[in-house]
Amino acid sequence: MIVNVFYNEKGIGDTLIVSIQEIAREQRTYETKGDVVKIFDEETKELSGFNIFRASQYFSLNSNGKVELTEAFVEKLNHVILDAGFDDPLDVDLTPKFVVGYVDELKKHPNADKLSICQVYVGDKERLQIVCGAPNVAQGQKVVVAKVGAVMPSGLLIKPSNLRGVDSFGMLCAARELAIPDAPQEKGILILDDNAEIGSTFSVSF
Incomplete structure (x- = not known):
């Protein structure tokens, strides 16, 4: 939950x-x-x-x-x-919601020229399909993934979505979306260096 x-x-x-x-x-x-x-x-x-x-x-x-x-x-x-007096105990998912991911596969969205369909490994053999509109996304990158249930610094809650007929389960994040100081304002996701460990927690300050 x-x-x-x-x-x-x-x-x-x-x-x-x-x-x-x-x-x-x-x-x-x-x-x-x-x-x-x-x-x-x-x-x-x-x-x-x-x-x-x-x-x-x-x-x-x-x-x-x-x-x-x-x-x-x-x-x-x-x-x-x-x-x-309520009989509704919460079985809470405490796994990290911001993690390092690896873009394993990428293909163009069939119904939107500016969107890509990414298959992203996020550790523990978990692979997420994420639709991304960033112009700089590419296969082989290590990126920051906001998983379903993550709350962005802006207050946006990440939910499963469907973009032009394709399901998406998370978001690849830009530096400015993560509220990183002095983040570039141009469009594009944050690309991590090769030393980043796939599946590790990415710390986000609110």
Whole structure:
């Protein structure tokens, strides 16, 4: 389960936002127990997430923005949810979402001249198909991959997508998209040197 957690005391008050998946506003329904609000699809009962009020009473939160998830934090999060009376423990995917990838194959998109279909190794025998529009992408490059579930410094959540009829499961990142200081502004993904280890975590500052 891909879970993103956000906290912005100045913007929305002392509330922890636990996001699992987006559900259309007209389909959402809410159930409140104590300080915990469960958000889910009224018809399918699929879980969208939780809002936890008075969050600082339950968690040690030192910064605003995306909260880094650890096993200890997820354990505490599940404790708060279950103690409130909800039977919805979160089985969270804690694997890194920004990693070094290797463009193993590349071909032109059949329906878009400026798009390429890339097959990208990201470690542990995992290979992702990613549609990329960067003019400098090429086979044999080591690149930064934002996997599904990654949240970019801009706040963009990376989701599975379909671009002109081709499925895409991630994004190849430009330096400016990663908020790297003094990043070039021209279009193009960040190309890593040969020493970068495929599958290793790429550190992104928010």
